[in-house]
Amino acid sequence: MFYYKMDGHLLCSARHDLPFPAVEPPADAPKAVFLFEADPQSCRASFSVGHPGQLAQPESIRWLDASRLPDGDPDPLLGRLIQEGRLRAVNYRHPQWESLISCTPDKRKKRVNILAIGDVGSTLLTGLKLLGQDVISSIGICDLSEKTTARWEFEMNQISLPWAYDAMPEVEVIPPDRLFDCDLFVFVASKGIPPVGSGVKDVRMAQFETNSKIVAHYAKLAREQKFKGLWAAVSDPVDPLAKTAYLASNQNEAGEFDGQGLRPEQIQGFGLGVMNARAAYFAKRDPRFASFLTEGRSFGPHGQELVVANSLAHYDDALSQELTHLVVTANLKMREIGFKPYVAPALSSGALSLLLMLRGEWHCGSVFLGGIFMGVKNRYTATGLETELLPSIPDPLFARIQYAADHLATVI
Known part of the structure; x- marks a missing residue:
């Protein structure tokens, strides 16, 4: 790993020939920017690094599962900064990369x-x-x-x-x-x-x-x-x-x-918030789905390819598929009653999720992941957008997430 200084910012890269003054990495550096290079159309221009594997593997839904990322062995400084959530990655090939180096949190209303x-x-x-x-x-x-x-x-x-x-x-x-x-x-x-x-x-x-x-x-x-x-x-x-x-x-x-x-x-x-809330609605009313309230998660689009998991720790594919179906068809139930289903979406996906986002808190939203916008748990941090990184996603659940991602890629 090679370190540089640019306008007071500590940069690091796997390249030894960047046009900036080279420096020795200070062990006590409070933060740094990792410069990577990728097609600007295929990945975020910047993001908060949560795992060394995200520096080695192209952006994809694998970034949701630590067990599917290469372990990597970053130098001690990078390892510490990643662990502390203080490493921002910036795409050196993105036309706006320089403006992203000095991004700082804006805490005003x-x-x-x-x-x-x-x-x-x-x-x-x-x-x-x-x-x-x-x-x-x-x-x-x-x-x-x-x-x-x-x-x-x-x-x-x-x-x-x-x-x-x-x-x-x-x-x-x-x-x-x-x-x-x-x-x-x-x-x-x-x-x-x-x-x-x-x-x-x-x-x-x-x-x-x-x-x-x-x-x-x-x-x-x-x-x-x-x-x-x-x-x-x-x-x-x-x-x-x-x-x-x-x-x-x-x-x-x-x-x-x-x-x-x-x-x-x-x-x-912002569409996943209400799908997650609807899953909670059904989980409160049927003991079979109760694990969703403490162990469940939702992924994917606000539509037919939605993925609801009854539990990450004790995943049951049949139960999860049944719960997903209830959630996906909930809007049709409201239409059968004779009303447009807009109140819960406007508040759960809209107002409540937007406020969580503005507060820098975890929320449900569709973010860019390797060329598609995919619904996941995420938040904005001082070092950029962070998507939840789970320790391990069961294979049947990951296959459903992959299917949803593949479908989204065919829409646009």
């Missing part, structure tokens, strides 16, 4: 802008208003309907604690040209949702064709405005739409990928 205030957007907005005072400074709302935004500005700003009138974030109507004047952009726009009783079995994927065009439009605007905040895809289907935003924002006028748009780790899809 965040400005959140929401696009589209329909059923989901208004419910999500309500959750952020009521619960986000510790991490949100203000909320901007934008919609095609001026009456809709006028209504929700009027309603939201009349929600207040007595004698603590500034405790909750103010809500402001904003025009489209201010959408990316924020730290977190929340995409909740949707077009062509199949009505209740339409008979459409996979409502989420039915929305992809129309919603992807809207996403691409705003992703290009984010590129033009050099947006540096986080992009949250809440509209269905969240996983393909997250990738649509990534690809569209990184295309130049000739349609070529140039890496000058949103970085993969800037984008996250």
Whole structure:
């Protein structure tokens, strides 16, 4: 391993010929940046290193399972920094790599802008208003309907604690040209949702064709405005739409990928939260699934290829498949009752997950993993995006996760 200094930052690399002053590694270094080289389209531009194997093996779903990563034997300094969560990896081939070297956590409250205030957007907005005072400074709302935004500005700003009138974030109507004047952009726009009783079995994927065009439009605007905040895809289907935003924002006028748009780790899809919550709902009502509440996990897309595990320690494939089916079809049950299933998604996948993300806490979300956006447990740390690294994933469960990943790769 070779060490360098650049503008006061300690860099390390397997290459001996980088154009920076070489230095001896200080044993007490508080942090460092590992420079790796990979195709910018296939991996995150930067991430928090949780295992030495992540420095040796290309980004993939294997990064979720320590037992499937090469052990590696980093030098003592790197080993210590990885163990302490103080090593950031940066792709030296990414066009924006230099700006990632000096990234530092921003602990101020965040400005959140929401696009589209329909059923989901208004419910999500309500959750952020009521619960986000510790991490949100203000909320901007934008919609095609001026009456809709006028209504929700009027309603939201009349929600207040007595004698603590500034405790909750103010809500402001904003025009489209201010959408990316924020730290977190929340995409909740949707077009062509199949009505209740339409008979459409996979409502989420039915929305992809129309919603992807809207996403691409705003992703290009984010590129033009050099947006540096986080992009949250809440509209269905969240996983393909997250990738649509990534690809569209990184295309130049000739349609070529140039890496000058949103970085993969800037984008996250928010659909897994409600699937995880629905699994908990059924686990509370059937003792056979009770292990999910303490040992379970959910992976994959917000849709048919969802993977729910009844337990990581005592995985039962048949039980897990049954629980997964209940979760995947829960939205159809609500439609059979005669209502659109949007309240739980807007709060569990939307408001609650977004707030956990802003607080740097573990949450469910779809993040970039080797060319796809995949739903996993993750968080943002001082050294970048971190995905949960489990000690070992049972083979039958890993096979299900791999199948879901392979399917996502065929969608877009």
